[in-house]
Amino acid sequence: MAIWKNKAERLIAQVQPSAYKEAVKYLRKAGKLMSTQKQQAEWDQYLKSLREAHARKRRLLEILDGLEGNPIMKKRR
Numbered sequence: 001m002a003i004w005k006n007k008a009e010r011l012i013a014q015v016q017p018s019a020y021k022e023a024v025k026y027l028r029k030a031g032k033l034m035s036t037q038k039q040q041a042e043w044d045q046y047l048k049s050l051r052e053a054h055a056r057k058r059r060l061l062e063i064l065d066g067l068e069g070n071p072i073m074k075k076r077r
Contacts, residue, residue, distance in 0.1 A: 001037075004030035005046070012050075017059045024063050031067070 004026040011023035034043040047064060054060050 001030050001033045004033070012054060012057075012060060015057070020057075020060045020063050024067055027064075027067055 008023040008026040008030070011019040011026070030046075031043050034040065034046075047068065051061060051064060
């Protein structure tokens with residue numbers, strides 16, 4: 001799990017939207033592993049810390065929304 005996190009964090013540090021998309025692949029692997037190991041709370045905290053550390057990276061936040069299953073754009077009524 002630490003391997004996937006490290007790879008993702010190195011990609012995020014590149015500050016390029018294409019790198020963010022690549023980072024999500026590793027974040028998904030880490031999240032899946034943590035979920036199977038009953039570490040969902042730790043995973044949620046990790047995503048929260050990523051959001052806080054990279055709050056100014058709007059495109060990354062959009063990608064993280066997709067990772068968490070949140071829609072990027074809200075539907076109009």
